[in-house]
Amino acid sequence: MFSEKDPTIEKGGTKMKRKKILALLVSAVLAVGVIGCGGGEKESTGGNESGGDEGGLIKVGIINNDPNESGYRTANDADMKEMFTEENGYDASFAYSLKNDEQISAAQQFIQDGVDYLLISAADTAGWDTVLQDAQNAGTQVILFDRTIDADESLYVASIVSDMKAEGETAVNWLKEQNLGEYNIIHIQGVMGSAAQVGRTGALDEMAKAEGWNIVKQQAADWNAETAQQITQSVIDAGTSFNVIYAENDDMARGAVAALDAANISHGVDGDVVIMGFDTNKWALEEVLAGRWNYDGQCNPYQASYIHDIIEKLENSEEITEKTIVMEEKGFDAATITQEDVDTYGI
Amino acid sequence: MQKSGTKSKSSAGQFFAELTRKPIFIPIVALLLLAIFNLVMDPGFYAIALNHNSEGYPVLSGSLITILDNGSELAILAIGMTLVTAASGGQDISVGAAVAIAGSVILRVLCGTETQPESLQAPVIVAFLLACVVAMLFGAFNGALVAFFRIQPMVATLILYTAGRNIAAWINQNRLPIVSEPSFGYFGGTIPGIPIPTPFFIAVICVAIIALVLKFTTLGLYVQSVGINENSARLNGLNPKLIKILTFVILGLCVAVVGLIKVSRISTINYSVVAKDIEMDAILAVALGGNSLAGGKFNMAGSIMGAYTIQFLTTTLYKYNVPSEALPAYKAVVVIVLVVLSAPVVKARLGALGKKLSSKKNTAKEVG
Known part of the structure; x- marks a missing residue:
């Protein structure tokens, strides 16, 4: 009896095992294949x-x-x-x-x-x-x-970087020049601890302290437009008044503007709320050009030519004088921006 | 008869014990706690005002409206997630990435090869239907891994979780298409003349459909029997594999609907952050709804209630300036409490405690 039963049980066992191994193999192949397509590989x-x-x-x-x-x-x-x-x-x-x-x-x-x-x-x-x-x-x-x-x-040998602090300072200096009389700012931050967040937040915090600006809301939206929309919505729902939105990237500024539009709060040139974003996405510069936003700060992504220069110098055994090269970065104001700027600097 | 007889005689302890056994008890208590907290802290939380948006149409605004608006996406996902959980005893963690894919498909169809087309290149309904097909195919892919290869759902969906956002980016060749047509914003905003956010209506339609399906088809019964005991379900003539795949495909449909709402909200997409971590909220909604995460019986109303409760929590936390990266920590506390409360050991203890209380009262009465 037992001797007859045992092999069948074992047969079933190995069958199961084989199936499991097969399943594992197939899923491994799938995983590698899919991830390979998506990037992460050299x-x-x-x-x-x-x-x-x-x-x-x-x-x-x-x-x-x-x-x-x-x-x-x-x-x-x-x-x-x-x-x-x-x-x-x-x-x-x-x-x-x-x-x-x-x-x-x-x-x-x-x-x-x-x-x-x-x-x-x-x-x-x-x-x-x-x-x-x-x-x-x-x-x-x-x-x-x-x-x-x-x-x-x-x-x-060298580093070619954006000075996020300087980007922030350019932006807050521009904001200071606007002479708004009263500053009630919604500050929407990027992922906490990232270089862009630390630099851009630092500049605003210092200026707000020095000038006595009121930051009505300071919250991280992790570069996410919808989160920024919800944060802005929560300020509107609470009935707090504000006249500046300082978003640390364009996506978040876009989300905040969507909340303003739904609540019929005017923004941009001649509007009630000043809109500020960063990164000069092409669509964002177009918003500035159209006067719906007031300011967009550049974060220069084009380092390749700088690197090329350095490599050429090294190949010719020339000396590198500057170890850290900080790229020039601009801020675009709705009053002065041109279509040419949009085409040249939009990314 | 007997039951109603004991009910009328039952003491407060027994009544309480019976109430806590109802699955919908947890989300209702959580919602009440949050509601009372907000009422005490700031009654202005409940203010609703009728304003006009920048196009001059009337819209309602206020925190409660925000909750209805943003909670609806979660409620739609919770429908699919409940079915998946019930049938397979595991969760789909790829819904966030799948939402990115669905959204990307919609924008790809609407924008064609241009990044910022002047007019829509195709009707929205075509884009949406295509997104449905794509999302359901990805759902079927997940379902097949779970049903045929018997991979743990979380592990199976990890594949799409990892690769999904890259696929979404690839669909649009890494470009960020922007839709300038204002009517596309209706799905995630408001339809002119109707002051309530459209996502709420979409959620109501989805809930109505699933309610009808559960009432007039055997889907609910089949899903539960597969979840409770797959073998006995098979012996009773059901096809557990098919039913598992079906639940993943239904979740895919929910994902496509949410994808439409998400891209409509801001008329563009950011592949790496759209619907980020939404899967965790969806799973939490299912757990909060009093459903066992190990599958089997489910309670759809509880899940939907759970979804709005989570949005209530999120909106409350935003109001009190909690940084968004700290939100998961608060939600984690909720999860811990729920998981501990639903653990068999704690349940048995609580049950014993309830009995003790009621018996003490009974003996006290007898003595008196």
């Missing part, structure tokens, strides 16, 4: 391994954030891809991730592949010391772009 645009010094191409490894993150990032990535081509003498490989650890392992891979230059826009400021030391030992030159990191200056 892609090489230039030739293959042999392309190094022999072919006269300069090998660069570029580590960037996910291009889907924002309009800024999309423009930044497109700019990089346009600059680092074979025609311009580069053999470029790209790696994308919003996670620091993935970026660091990509950097290690690039160093092992023997790239000449490593270009990094770090997801997070901390944790880069070891890998940068490895790069130095391997003779790889490191150039930081867009974002700085907490590491010794000797570990990289």
